[in-house]
Amino acid sequence: MNSFKGNISHINTKGNLSIITIQINDKIKLKSIVxxxxxxxxxxxxxxxxxxxxxxxxxxxxxxxxSKSSVQNSILxxxxxxxxxxxxxxxxxxxxxxxxTTIISTDAITDLNLKIDLKVTALIKLNExxxxxx
Amino acid sequence: MxxxxxxxxxxxxDGKMLLNLNLRINKGQLVTLYGPSGVGKTSTLRMLSGLxxxxxxVITVNDTTWxxxxxxxxxxxxxxxxxxxxxxxxxxxxxxxxxxxxxxxHKNQKxxxxxxxxxxxxxxxxKGRKPDTLSGGQKQRVALARALVQKPEILLxxxxxxxxxxxxxxxxxxxxxxxxxxxxxxxxxxxxxxGEIYKLSDWVFVLKDGLLIQEGTPSExxxxxxxxxxxxxxxxxxxxxxxxxxxxxxxxxxSEIVKVIAQESEIQNLGxxxxxxxxxxxxxxIILKLE
Amino acid sequence: xxxxxxxxxxxxxxxxxxxxLIIAIPxxxxxxxxxxxxxxxxxxxxxxPLVLPPTVLGFYFLVAFSPNNALGDWLNGTLGIKLLFxxxxxxxxxxxxxxxxxxxxxxxxxYSISPSLKEAAYVMGKSKFxxxxxxxxxxxxxxxxxxxxLSFAHTIGEFGVVLMIGGNIPGETKVASIAIYDEVEALNxxxxxxxxxxxxxxxxxxxxxxYLINGGYLKKSRK
Numbered sequence: 001m002n003s004f005k006g007n008i009s010h011i012n013t014k015g016n017l018s019i020i021t022i023q024i025n026d027k028i029k030l031k032s033i034v035x036x037x038x039x040x041x042x043x044x045x046x047x048x049x050x051x052x053x054x055x056x057x058x059x060x061x062x063x064x065x066x067s068k069s070s071v072q073n074s075i076l077x078x079x080x081x082x083x084x085x086x087x088x089x090x091x092x093x094x095x096x097x098x099x100x101t102t103i104i105s106t107d108a109i110t111d112l113n114l115k116i117d118l119k120v121t122a123l124i125k126l127n128e129x130x131x132x133x134x
Numbered sequence: 135m136x137x138x139x140x141x142x143x144x145x146x147x148d149g150k151m152l153l154n155l156n157l158r159i160n161k162g163q164l165v166t167l168y169g170p171s172g173v174g175k176t177s178t179l180r181m182l183s184g185l186x187x188x189x190x191x192v193i194t195v196n197d198t199t200w201x202x203x204x205x206x207x208x209x210x211x212x213x214x215x216x217x218x219x220x221x222x223x224x225x226x227x228x229x230x231x232x233x234x235x236x237x238x239x240h241k242n243q244k245x246x247x248x249x250x251x252x253x254x255x256x257x258x259x260x261k262g263r264k265p266d267t268l269s270g271g272q273k274q275r276v277a278l279a280r281a282l283v284q285k286p287e288i289l290l291x292x293x294x295x296x297x298x299x300x301x302x303x304x305x306x307x308x309x310x311x312x313x314x315x316x317x318x319x320x321x322x323x324x325x326x327x328x329g330e331i332y333k334l335s336d337w338v339f340v341l342k343d344g345l346l347i348q349e350g351t352p353s354e355x356x357x358x359x360x361x362x363x364x365x366x367x368x369x370x371x372x373x374x375x376x377x378x379x380x381x382x383x384x385x386x387x388x389s390e391i392v393k394v395i396a397q398e399s400e401i402q403n404l405g406x407x408x409x410x411x412x413x414x415x416x417x418x419x420i421i422l423k424l425e
Numbered sequence: 426x427x428x429x430x431x432x433x434x435x436x437x438x439x440x441x442x443x444x445x446l447i448i449a450i451p452x453x454x455x456x457x458x459x460x461x462x463x464x465x466x467x468x469x470x471x472x473x474p475l476v477l478p479p480t481v482l483g484f485y486f487l488v489a490f491s492p493n494n495a496l497g498d499w500l501n502g503t504l505g506i507k508l509l510f511x512x513x514x515x516x517x518x519x520x521x522x523x524x525x526x527x528x529x530x531x532x533x534x535x536y537s538i539s540p541s542l543k544e545a546a547y548v549m550g551k552s553k554f555x556x557x558x559x560x561x562x563x564x565x566x567x568x569x570x571x572x573x574x575l576s577f578a579h580t581i582g583e584f585g586v587v588l589m590i591g592g593n594i595p596g597e598t599k600v601a602s603i604a605i606y607d608e609v610e611a612l613n614x615x616x617x618x619x620x621x622x623x624x625x626x627x628x629x630x631x632x633x634x635x636y637l638i639n640g641g642y643l644k645k646s647r648k
Contacts, residue, residue: 001397001399001400033417034415035416055395055397056397057380057395083379084379085378085379086378087378088378088379088380089378089379090379090397101397101399103379103380103397127415127417127418128415128417129415130413130415183548184547184548185544185547185548210547211544211547211548212547212548212550212551212552213550214548215550216548217548218544218545218548220541220544220545221541222539222541224539224541224542224544224545226542226545226560226564227564228563228564237546237549237551237559237560238549240550280545280549283549284549284550
């Protein structure tokens with residue numbers, strides 16, 4: 001599981017749902033949607049330090065740094081290492097917030113011609129990000 | 135209702151510790167005392183049953199005072215009408231299963247309760263056996279049945295299932311729930327097993343260093359504040375297998391086994407038998423209606 | 426051969442053992458469960474006969490039971506009990522002499538029972554007495570047997586104490602061990618040998634029985 005620490009910078013609540021924006025560092029901002037509101041979860045308040053968690057298998061890798069998509073969260077990184085398996089492979093990225101691991105299909109590595117030192121973008125949908133009280 | 139407000143100096147492994155508790159337990163509830171070893175859980179049960187004298191305080195049960203330092207009352211364990219299942223079962227080795235149950239009868243009590251309990255706990259086949267010929271799970275059933283012979287209102291269970299393997303444990307949890315409801319008991323359980331606490335108890339008291347540090351329903355106490363995931367269960371790891379660059383972890387959740395994909399760093403401190411929380415966002419599961 | 430000393434020996438051992446059992450059970454119960462501060466002192470006193478020469482014990486009984494002494498005078502004068510050079514005196518001395526042999530096995534037997542057995546009985550409303558009789562004693566049968574047999578055998582082997590306070594009165598205090606000593610003194614080796622042989626054989630059989638029963642050999646062969 002990938003885990004970054006950050007501070008809540010914005011909370012947008014409607015009914016039972018909230019979209020929480022977390023500032024990880026000055027370059028990276030992540031958004032998460034949760035079935036909670038500041039009323040139901042005490043840790044949801046501006047400036048509170050929390051951890052954002054997401055599974056390696058939920059990370060999408062794009063080699064086009066300016067591609068437009070519906071995915072709200074993107075983190076720029078450089079490929080540090082690749083561990084190839086028969087079907088799945090692990091790709092480790094160095095980002096400004098620290099190491100990030102993704103698990104993608106081995107075929108995708110060949111198709112995109114992923115190599116060490118290549119600059120890529122990691123994309124994570126906002127419904128894949130979990131929040132944890134630190 | 136049980137109201138217990140007691141202080142007692144206990145000898146723990148790191149020297150002296152002051153147990154200072156104020157608990158209220160409603161009639162008919164099944165509550166758990168939870169906390170690390172040596173925080174005074176067993177001592178609390180022993181004080182409630184009269185086997186250990188509190189240093190100071192008051193214990194009242196349904197408006198009857200069982201213990202009070204002010205009024206100088208200390209009801210003998212013989213008069214407290216409690217069912218107690220000891221951690222080591224405490225079955226009398228020289229008596230058969232049936233004799234163990236018969237020993238528990240009051241002087242003028244009819245023995246039909248024994249027939250009933252033997253049936254409920256499925257002990258009919260074993261009634262002629264001596265305790266040392268029984269398995270752990272069977273002993274536990276006998277101990278539970280014996281504790282209920284006198285039809286107590288309060289049942290105390292001191293880590294009743296900790297020595298048993300998970301399948302037998304699940305079955306015994308059902309027995310405990312069954313008798314708790316059938317005999318309208320107020321039950322106090324000591325347990326370390328979060329899955330078990332979830333399944334059995336209405337309320338949890340968390341003890342630490344002799345003090346009550348938290349109380350609430352099992353979900354309030356154990357998970358609600360840890361992760362925001364809405365799809366959350368506690369379970370026990372059955373196995374971990376490597377597959378390509380990932381690991382497949384099998385987890386027993388209640389009586390179902392689920393598979394979860396995990397990564398090397400996640401399983402580093404995990405092994406079969408460990409208790410874990412399995413969580414996912416509420417957005418991920420799909421729902422299908424059963425025909 | 427004169428059987429009287431042998432019969433007297435077994436009578437003494439039997440009476441002593443029965444009385445010891447009656448005394449030792451409450452004493453052991455107290456020793457096993459009491460938290461009293463004087464417990465170590467009582468434990469020490471009980472064990473003293475193990476290390477003291479029997480003659481020391483005998484000497485103090487001699488002094489205590491003597492009519493020249495307040496206790497002996499009171500017993501003799503008021504109650505008409507004469508303990509010196511009499512069978513009742515021997516029984517009392519033997520009880521003290523064999524006390525550790527009865528107390529130690531029973532005490533360790535009670536220690537070995539998980540306290541939860543006792544507590545389980547209390548929670549079921551059983552009195553302390555009923556718990557002792559119905560739960561504790563049945564679970565220390567082998568300790569009781571060991572205590573009984575060791576006390577019995579030890580009383581048979583008693584010599585020094587008897588010599589000091591019993592003397593050598595036929596039919597009253599002349600037990601087998603004294604008779605043997607007597608015959609040897611008279612250079613009557615064949616009579617001494619008959620007594621010795623009988624004592625040897627009987628004590629051997631008694632002890633063998635204990636080991637067979639406690640070792641579970643008899644049970645296994647029955648299965």
